[in-house]
Amino acid sequence: MKPSERLFVALDTVDAGRALSLARGLAGLIGGVKLGKEFFTANGPAGVERVARAGLPVFLDLKFHDIPQTVAAAVTAAVALRPFMLTVHALGGAAMLRAAAGAAAAAGSERPLLVAVTVLTSLDEGDISDLGLAGPVLDRVLALARLAQDCGLDGVVCSPLEAAVLRRELGPAFKLVVPGIRPAWAASGDQKRVMTPADALAAGADYLVIGRPITGADDPADAALRIAAEMGP
Numbered sequence: 001m002k003p004s005e006r007l008f009v010a011l012d013t014v015d016a017g018r019a020l021s022l023a024r025g026l027a028g029l030i031g032g033v034k035l036g037k038e039f040f041t042a043n044g045p046a047g048v049e050r051v052a053r054a055g056l057p058v059f060l061d062l063k064f065h066d067i068p069q070t071v072a073a074a075v076t077a078a079v080a081l082r083p084f085m086l087t088v089h090a091l092g093g094a095a096m097l098r099a100a101a102g103a104a105a106a107a108g109s110e111r112p113l114l115v116a117v118t119v120l121t122s123l124d125e126g127d128i129s130d131l132g133l134a135g136p137v138l139d140r141v142l143a144l145a146r147l148a149q150d151c152g153l154d155g156v157v158c159s160p161l162e163a164a165v166l167r168r169e170l171g172p173a174f175k176l177v178v179p180g181i182r183p184a185w186a187a188s189g190d191q192k193r194v195m196t197p198a199d200a201l202a203a204g205a206d207y208l209v210i211g212r213p214i215t216g217a218d219d220p221a222d223a224a225l226r227i228a229a230e231m232g233p
Contacts, residue, residue, distance in 0.1 A: 003201065003231035005031040008059050009224065010179070010211030014042035016050055022220060023054035029224045032057035032084055034209055048081050057084035059177075059209070063117050065089035068099035075103035075114070083112045085177070085207075087157060090116035090144035097151035105152075113175060115155040116148035118162075121180035138162055142169060149174055160195030160203055167204030178205040183213055183227050197231045 007030045011019040016039070023033050033056050035048055040062060043050075052058050060083035064071045071088060078086050088100045097116060104114045118141040125137050133140050138161075145156045145166050155175025158166055163176050178200050197208055210227060217223035 003233070004029060004224075004228035006201070006205070006207050007197075007224070007228060007231065008032045008034045008057075008177075008207055008209050009214050009220075010034040010036065010061075010209055011051070011215065012036060012038055012211050013215070014038055016043045016047045019047070019051050020054060022215060023051050023056050025221050026214075026224055027055050029221060029228065030056070031207065032059055034059040034061050034211075036061040037063070045081055048083075052082070059083065059085040059207075060112075061087050063087050063089050064100065065092045066096070068092075068096045071096050072099040072103040075100045076106070079104060079107040079110060079112060082110055085113040085115060088114065088116055088153075090118050090148050090156065094147060094151055097148055097153060101152035113154045115157055115175060115177050116144065116153050117157045118144040118148075119159070121159045138165060142166065145170060145174075155206070160200040160205060163200060163203040163205050175206045176204055177207045177209065179209040181208045181210045183210075183230055197227055201231060 009026055009030055011022055011033050013019055019039060033051065035051060035058060039047060048058060060078055064074045071092065101114060104111050119137055141158050141162045142165060148156050149170055155177060157177045159180045160178050163178055166176055181195065181197050181200055184196055200208055214220050214223045
């Protein structure tokens with residue numbers, strides 16, 4: 001896999017037309033696009049299908065977090081959209097994670113990668129302490145990642161700062177999807193645990209998620225090419 005194929009661009013917009021235009025302009029330069037709650041709430045399944053027509057794999061980042069039966073049903077519905085990858089929240093617990101994994105597995109050959117969100121990259125140790133989660137962020141992320149692996153998920157979403165430890169502890173096959181990526185020339189925005197693309201790949205990331213440095217650029221295709229160059233040959 002070429003480094004650029006590991007890059008998913010977050011299309012964080014409610015405008016389906018803009019999302020489709022961005023996806024078309026980035027086709028062939030990146031590995032896929034990420035559509036999240038903002039886009040899905042505004043446009044629903046039809047919007048996802050519309051963007052998918054650009055020909056790029058879709059990472060459907062809806063972070064399901066509810067009782068097991070509800071999450072299993074949501075995963076089943078999401079799988080019908082044929083995403084490349086789908087998210088749930090690890091904090092939903094073991095029963096929820098197993099239910100989600102079972103629902104994804106039932107899709108057979110159309111099964112997406114199912115990954116669990118650990119600790120959002122917008123949170124730091126002070127934030128998780130406010131939530132009543134004791135201990136360093138790394139400890140919380142590792143515990144949640146181990147739970148996800150034990151429950152049959154394919155991987156987790158983590159910040160680049162935890163990637164090296166998770167890769168060492170959880171093995172080479174467990175997927176690490178890493179937001180909080182900022183090239184040296186971009187501002188960090190509301191992300192608190194960030195790293196450059198090359199450093200994140202070196203730490204063990206499988207897929208990088210980057211949004212505003214590309215989508216907010218005057219020339220998104222050029223920005224994607226610059227980031228791909230940073231990621232290596």
